[in-house]
Amino acid sequence: MAPRVLIVDDDPLIRELLQSYLVGEGYEVACASTAEQAEASLADAEQGGPPFDLVLLDIRLPGKDGLTLTRELRVRSEVGIILITGRNDDIDRIVGLECGADDYVIKPPNPRELVSRAKNLIRRVRHARAPAPAAPVRQPLKRFAHWRLDADRRRLVDRDGSETPLTHGEFQLLSVFLRNSGHTLSRDQLMDQIRNREWLPNDRSIDVLVGRLRRKLRDDPAEPELIITIHGAGYLFTAAPSDA
Numbered sequence: 001m002a003p004r005v006l007i008v009d010d011d012p013l014i015r016e017l018l019q020s021y022l023v024g025e026g027y028e029v030a031c032a033s034t035a036e037q038a039e040a041s042l043a044d045a046e047q048g049g050p051p052f053d054l055v056l057l058d059i060r061l062p063g064k065d066g067l068t069l070t071r072e073l074r075v076r077s078e079v080g081i082i083l084i085t086g087r088n089d090d091i092d093r094i095v096g097l098e099c100g101a102d103d104y105v106i107k108p109p110n111p112r113e114l115v116s117r118a119k120n121l122i123r124r125v126r127h128a129r130a131p132a133p134a135a136p137v138r139q140p141l142k143r144f145a146h147w148r149l150d151a152d153r154r155r156l157v158d159r160d161g162s163e164t165p166l167t168h169g170e171f172q173l174l175s176v177f178l179r180n181s182g183h184t185l186s187r188d189q190l191m192d193q194i195r196n197r198e199w200l201p202n203d204r205s206i207d208v209l210v211g212r213l214r215r216k217l218r219d220d221p222a223e224p225e226l227i228i229t230i231h232g233a234g235y236l237f238t239a240a241p242s243d244a
Helices: 012-024 035-046 066-076 090-099 111-129 168-179 187-193 203-216
Strands: 004-008 028-032 054-058 080-085 103-106 142-144 147-150 155-157 163-165 227-230 234-237
Touching (some): 004 035, 012 028, 012 111, 028 035, 035 054, 035 066, 054 066, 066 080, 090 203, 168 187, 168 203, 168 234, 187 234
Parallel strands (some): 004 028, 004 054, 054 080, 080 103
């Protein structure tokens, strides 16, 4: 099946440029000029149509902006997200990665570079979506601090029973921490043990993923108690896990 890409940009010239180039490379492409139009297209795909593999998303959209849409998509979807940003949008690029975007390109995008990034990301997206070869044995709930981790559903459950979904990358990172509780892990060690598509191979990507996990664990980044930064060494997860 041809990869499906949704281009979301309010600039018709950029939409047409990217669409023509991607179609020429064998992609199936849909376009939207606003976040609201994009949500309608994604909803149609979720209701039985072929899923989108990738969203190319302009950060600065009229109405709902690209960062808000990124945050909302990542809560419920593993679709690949590449942000299209301005040259002076350094803060937005960092925030976008923290919201769950996979990558970014700078305007005006180089179509050849964009296709290369898209191919790599779509390969990882489809690998993450692939069904397991056999039905897994149900894993017990893991308890740590005042949390329970439902590994089968990739959800955190707090004392009150409220559930917080984890993305694939956040779940992988938390699983590594739980297996190595009480031991400092370097960024390289974390990257070696995480097999997913949510980080690029650099230190900053691990830091972004740690920041996202801290927020879901309500671990104050100024004075963290669960995931402690060991300067010059890496990260230390302090809570000892047990089966619930």
